[in-house]
Amino acid sequence: MIRRRMQGHGLGLSVVEWGSEGAPLVVLLHGFQDAAESFDDVAGTLVQRGFRVVAPDLRGFGDSDRVPPGGYYYFPDYVFDVAEILDVISPGAPVRLVGHSMGGTVATLVAGTFPDRIAALALIEGVGPPSVPGDFAVERMAAWIEGVRKQRGRPEKSLSMEEAVSRLRISHPNLPVSTVARRTAQLTRLGDDGRYVWAFDPLHRTRSPLEFQVERWRTFARRITARTLCIGGGPTGFHPDDEAERIAVIPGARSVEIDGAGHMIHWTAPATLASTLADFFGQD
Numbered sequence: 001m002i003r004r005r006m007q008g009h010g011l012g013l014s015v016v017e018w019g020s021e022g023a024p025l026v027v028l029l030h031g032f033q034d035a036a037e038s039f040d041d042v043a044g045t046l047v048q049r050g051f052r053v054v055a056p057d058l059r060g061f062g063d064s065d066r067v068p069p070g071g072y073y074y075f076p077d078y079v080f081d082v083a084e085i086l087d088v089i090s091p092g093a094p095v096r097l098v099g100h101s102m103g104g105t106v107a108t109l110v111a112g113t114f115p116d117r118i119a120a121l122a123l124i125e126g127v128g129p130p131s132v133p134g135d136f137a138v139e140r141m142a143a144w145i146e147g148v149r150k151q152r153g154r155p156e157k158s159l160s161m162e163e164a165v166s167r168l169r170i171s172h173p174n175l176p177v178s179t180v181a182r183r184t185a186q187l188t189r190l191g192d193d194g195r196y197v198w199a200f201d202p203l204h205r206t207r208s209p210l211e212f213q214v215e216r217w218r219t220f221a222r223r224i225t226a227r228t229l230c231i232g233g234g235p236t237g238f239h240p241d242d243e244a245e246r247i248a249v250i251p252g253a254r255s256v257e258i259d260g261a262g263h264m265i266h267w268t269a270p271a272t273l274a275s276t277l278a279d280f281f282g283q284d
Contacts, residue, residue, distance in 0.1 A: 001016060001018050001040065003016050003017075003063070006056070008059060008064075009077055009084060011065040011066075013058075013065070013081060013085065014036070014056070014057045015036070015054060015057070016036040016039075016056075017052070017054050017055075018040075018043040018044065018046075019046070019051060020052060021052065022052070023050055023051055024050065024051050024052065024281065025051070025052050025054065025089065025095045026054070026095070026098060026277070027053075027054050027082075027085075027096070027097050027098065028054070028055040028098045028099075028103075029055070029056070029058065029082065029097070029098065029103030030055065030058065030100055031102045031104075031125075031126075032102040033187075033204065034061070034101075034103075034187070035063075035186060036062055037055075037062065038186050038187065039053070039055050041266070041267075041274070042273055042277070045271055049275075049282075051096075051278065054085075054089055058081065059078065059081055060073050060204060061200045061204075062187075063189075063199070067201070073201070073203065073204060073208070074208070074210065075105065075106065079106060079110050079113060082107075083110065083114065086110075086117055094117055094118055094226075095117065096119055096122075097110065097120070097122070097226075098277060099124065100126055100266060101126055101238070102126075104123040105129075105212075105217070107121060108121075108126070108128070108221055108224070108250075111220075111223075112219070112221060112222070112223040112224055113220065113223075115223055115224060115226065119226055120226050120229075121224060122228070122231060123228070124231045124265055125231070125232060125237050125263050125265065127230060127240065127243055128212060128217050128240065128246065130212070130241070131211075131214035131240075131242075132213070133211075134211070140208075140211055141209045144207055145209075147206035148203065151202050151206055154202070156197050156202055158191050159195060159197070161185075164188050164196050165180055165181050165184045168180050168183060168187070172264065174262075174268075175267060183267060186199075187199050214242065217246070218249045221249045222249055222250075222251070224250050224251060227280075228250045228253035229254060229255070229276075230250075230253055230254070230256075231257075231258065231273065231276060232255065232258070233257070233258055233260075233262045233264075234257050234259035234260050235259070236262040238263045261273070
C-alpha cells in the first residue's frame with residue numbers, strides 16, 4: 001500500500017493505492033465517517049485477482065484536507081473531487097467504480113454525470129438514504145445553522161485509544177475486538193497531547209441544509225450506462241423502503257445480497273465482497 005497526495009476541487013486529497021501500474025483499475029469510494037484505508041482487506045484480494053486499486057479519502061475525511069472556515073461539505077464537491085482524481089489516474093480509459101454507503105451516492109452521481117468514464121459500477125449498500133420531504137426545508141436550514149454554530153465553538157474532543165475502540169465497538173458489537181481495534185487505528189489520528197481524535201472534520205456531525213431528494217438521484221441514475229451491481233448486506237443491512245424501485249431505475253442493474261454482512265460489508269465480509277466484485281469486474 002502506498003499513499004500519495006492529489007489535488008481535488010480546491011483541496012488536497014489523500015489517496016491510497018494497492019497493486020501494480022497497468023493492471024485493470026478499480027476505484028473505491030468510502031462511506032460516511034469512514035476512510036480509504038479501511039478497504040485494505042478488500043483491496044488485498046482484488047490485487048490478488050489481478051486488479052490495481054485506488055481509494056481516496058474524501059474531503060474532510062482521513063488525511064484529506066478539510067474545508068476552510070466558512071466552508072461546508074456538499075455532494076457536488078465530492079463529485080468534482082472524484083472527477084479530478086479520474087483525470088489523473090485514468091485520463092483516457094473508463095474505470096471500475098465502487099461506492100459504499102455515502103460513497104455509493106457519490107459514485108451514482110459520478111456515473112450519471114460522466115457515463116463514458118465508468119466501465120462498471122458497484123454500489124455497496126449505496127442507493128441513497130431515505131428521501132426527505134421538502135416540507136422540512138425551513139426547519140432543516142435552521143437546524144444546520146444552529147448545529148454549525150455549536151460545532152464551531154466546541155473544541156475537538158480527544159480520546160485514549162482504549163476509549164476510541166470502545167466507542168467504535170458500540171456500533172459494531174459483532175466484530176472481533178482485534179478488527180475493531182485495527183479499524184479504530186485507521187480512523188483516528190494522534191494529537192499533540194498524546195491522545196487521539198477521529199480522522200474526520202467535526203462539521204460532518206452537523207446536518208446538511210440540503211435534504212436528499214430521491215427524484216434528483218434518479219435523474220443521475222437513469223443516465224448510467226455502465227454495467228451495475230448493487231450489493232446488500234442482508235436483513236441487517238440498510239434497505240430504504242423503495243430500494244427495489246431505485247435499483248430498477250439504473251439501466252440493466254442487478255442486485256445480490258451477502259447475508260449476515262450488515263451495512264459495513266467491507267469490514268464484516270471482505271473476502272466475499274472482494275470475490276463478488278472481482279467476478280463482476282471479470283466480465284468486462
